[in-house]
Amino acid sequence: xxxxxxxxxxxFVLLSSAALAACGKKAPKQLPxxxxxxPVASAAPATQGPMPGSQADFVATLMGxxxxxxxTDRYNxxxxxxxxxxxxxxxLKKYPAKRATIEGHCDERGTREYNLALGExxxxxxxxxxxxxxxxxxxxxxxxxxxxxxxxxxxxxxxxAKNRRAVTVTID
Amino acid sequence: MIxxxxxxxxxxxxxxxxxxxxxxxQPTAPQAQPVDSGLQVxxxxxxxxxxxxxxxxxxxxxxxxxxxxxxxxxAALGTALGRVITDDLKxxxxxxxxxxxxxxxxxxxxxxxxxFPAWSGRKAEMLVQGYVRAAGDGQLTxxxxxxxxxxxxxxxxxxxxxxxxxxxxxxxxxxxxxxxxLSGESPFFDSRIAYxxxxxxxxxxxxxxxxxxxxxxxxxxxxxxxALALTPRFSPDYKSILYLSYLNGSPRIxxxxxxxxxxxxxxxxxxPTFAPRWSPDGKWILYSMxxxxxxxxxxxxxxxxxxxxxxxxxxxxxxxSYSPDGSKIVFESDRSGSQQIYVMNAxxxxxxxxxxxxGRAATPEWSPRGDQIAFTHITGNFRIAVMDPQGGxxxxxxxxxxxxxxTWSPNGRIIQFFRTERGSGKASIWQVDLTGRNERxxxxxxxxxxxxxxxxxx
Numbered sequence: 001x002x003x004x005x006x007x008x009x010x011x012f013v014l015l016s017s018a019a020l021a022a023c024g025k026k027a028p029k030q031l032p033x034x035x036x037x038x039p040v041a042s043a044a045p046a047t048q049g050p051m052p053g054s055q056a057d058f059v060a061t062l063m064g065x066x067x068x069x070x071x072t073d074r075y076n077x078x079x080x081x082x083x084x085x086x087x088x089x090x091x092l093k094k095y096p097a098k099r100a101t102i103e104g105h106c107d108e109r110g111t112r113e114y115n116l117a118l119g120e121x122x123x124x125x126x127x128x129x130x131x132x133x134x135x136x137x138x139x140x141x142x143x144x145x146x147x148x149x150x151x152x153x154x155x156x157x158x159x160x161a162k163n164r165r166a167v168t169v170t171i172d
Numbered sequence: 173m174i175x176x177x178x179x180x181x182x183x184x185x186x187x188x189x190x191x192x193x194x195x196x197x198q199p200t201a202p203q204a205q206p207v208d209s210g211l212q213v214x215x216x217x218x219x220x221x222x223x224x225x226x227x228x229x230x231x232x233x234x235x236x237x238x239x240x241x242x243x244x245x246x247a248a249l250g251t252a253l254g255r256v257i258t259d260d261l262k263x264x265x266x267x268x269x270x271x272x273x274x275x276x277x278x279x280x281x282x283x284x285x286x287x288f289p290a291w292s293g294r295k296a297e298m299l300v301q302g303y304v305r306a307a308g309d310g311q312l313t314x315x316x317x318x319x320x321x322x323x324x325x326x327x328x329x330x331x332x333x334x335x336x337x338x339x340x341x342x343x344x345x346x347x348x349x350x351x352x353x354l355s356g357e358s359p360f361f362d363s364r365i366a367y368x369x370x371x372x373x374x375x376x377x378x379x380x381x382x383x384x385x386x387x388x389x390x391x392x393x394x395x396x397x398x399a400l401a402l403t404p405r406f407s408p409d410y411k412s413i414l415y416l417s418y419l420n421g422s423p424r425i426x427x428x429x430x431x432x433x434x435x436x437x438x439x440x441x442x443x444p445t446f447a448p449r450w451s452p453d454g455k456w457i458l459y460s461m462x463x464x465x466x467x468x469x470x471x472x473x474x475x476x477x478x479x480x481x482x483x484x485x486x487x488x489x490x491x492x493s494y495s496p497d498g499s500k501i502v503f504e505s506d507r508s509g510s511q512q513i514y515v516m517n518a519x520x521x522x523x524x525x526x527x528x529x530x531g532r533a534a535t536p537e538w539s540p541r542g543d544q545i546a547f548t549h550i551t552g553n554f555r556i557a558v559m560d561p562q563g564g565x566x567x568x569x570x571x572x573x574x575x576x577x578x579t580w581s582p583n584g585r586i587i588q589f590f591r592t593e594r595g596s597g598k599a600s601i602w603q604v605d606l607t608g609r610n611e612r613x614x615x616x617x618x619x620x621x622x623x624x625x626x627x628x629x630x
């Protein structure tokens with residue numbers, strides 16, 4: 001299934017906001033930031049920019065590519081995802097002591113239990129791709145949040161597209 | 173502590189209900205209800221029943237004495253009992269009950285000899301009278317009588333002895349007696365519900381395990397909300413609850429012991445486990461486990477021990493609900509490309525798809541009567557639907573933006589589910605009867621989801 005034009009727009013906006021965030025004092029831990037409430041606070045205090053090898057550095061370096069997005073009910077890695085995961089792998093190879101958790105998420109338009117399993121499947125798809133790029137599987141763990149932790153709060157296609165995601169979070 | 177109370181109460185109630193050991197309350201001696209007199213009713217068309225009026229005046233007392241209940245003295249308690257019974261019998265599409273606040277208070281002497289001429293002037297065909305008495309040790313005895321006003325005849329009677337804290341159970345038992353005598357259906361009011369209480373913003377909902385009576389009373393939170401809790405299921409003996417918790421960071425199934433307030437993992441594994449279910453006899457637990465992205469269904473003895481894998485296909489096999497005789501399991505799988513419903517034997521053999529009607533079909537739950545399977549039918553909107561165990565006779569019972577996760581009342585007459593509001597994501601618990609005509613929201617202190625009914629209490 002091809003990505004919709006709308007999703008491309010979303011991704012672009014995210015990139016821009018990520019770039020802005022990277023220039024600022026604090027890099028949000030998760031992108032995109034939710035439209036309403038305050039974004040999740042950064043783990044790093046970062047007055048002089050993030051410490052190299054930290055989660056804040058990972059987020060700042062990846063500029064939004066720490067998150068990959070999926071089509072409805074799908075878990076396959078498309079070209080855009082592959083490019084993002086390749087950048088993640090590059091960073092992870094630069095800091096071989098770092099471990100990471102890949103969080104799998106779904107949109108709200110699925111039943112709760114199925115979404116827990118689908119989120120796990122998405123996180124695993126991302127993990128397998130990183131392993132294929134040479135990352136030691138022992139460094140990567142997965143966790144599914146199903147539809148329990150959306151980042152976009154609307155009940156519309158644009159929000160759902162942002163919520164169908166796998167987020168790589170490195171462990172400080 | 174709770175467990176001991178429950179067992180003790182169970183013994184008292186069952187013994188007195190069957191008239192075996194407990195001393196019958198004086199001057200009446202309620203016994204097992206007669207089955208050979210009065211109306212013979214089957215509920216084939218509920219619309220004819222909408223107007224069956226039932227008058228439920230205050231329960232009388234010989235001596236108005238203090239009780240250890242929240243309701244007050246025995247006289248106040250008599251009125252409270254009538255109100256609980258009235259609320260139970262409301263909103264199920266069968267009866268039109270009138271409660272004690274709109275009725276005269278019959279004196280104690282009339283409980284067994286109703287003033288039929290006076291009652292026949294009111295818009296009620298049926299009359300429920302009763303009494304309450306407090307013993308010196310605080311125990312309460314409640315008698316309950318059902319009369320047909322036109323026939324001037326007693327249709328049923330029963331009595332129960334309960335601890336003060338459990339006074340509402342006597343009212344639910346009385347409502348159950350009336351309901352089953354008049355409808356021909358099995359009782360269900362004296363039962364409890366486990367669910368997930370929800371608060372907080374949509375992107376960070378706090379979800380707590382909670383329990384309550386079937387009418388929402390005696391509400392109690394079991395977890396603090398620090399760990400996300402989902403999908404509870406009462407054990408058939410009410411001693412424990414299976415549920416999913418993110419207690420140690422990742423989703424795992426725990427069994428929560430209600431007497432000890434402790435919990436433990438059902439299976440030692442590093443993999444995530446989801447969708448816990450009991451077998452009808454409580455001896456087996458079904459759960460789903462993800463391994464390398466694929467999810468399959470397993471079963472394990474309630475005592476622990478070795479697990480047995482029941483499904484083995486790529487993709488997501490999840491959930492599972494036993495037929496009442498324990499011989500079959502209905503479950504959900506996307507092996508065909510989308511969520512659909514399958515049935516297998518309890519040992520995993522003979523897996524075959526039963527849902528062939530378009531859209532996706534999820535969260536199947538076998539009726540305790542065996543004749544229906546309730547599920548979430550996804551065709552744009554999410555609706556609660558039922559079908560027979562062969563996948564035929566699809567009937568859609570609700571129509572809203574997102575209704576999901578049906579579970580059954582103990583008698584298989586009512587389906588409970590949760591409804592999510594578009595936009596806000598706020599969830600609430602609803603009930604609908606098998607006709608789909610009678611839908612009502614169950615009141616909870618905060619938002620609620622994932623409701624699951626336990627069986628009728630003994």
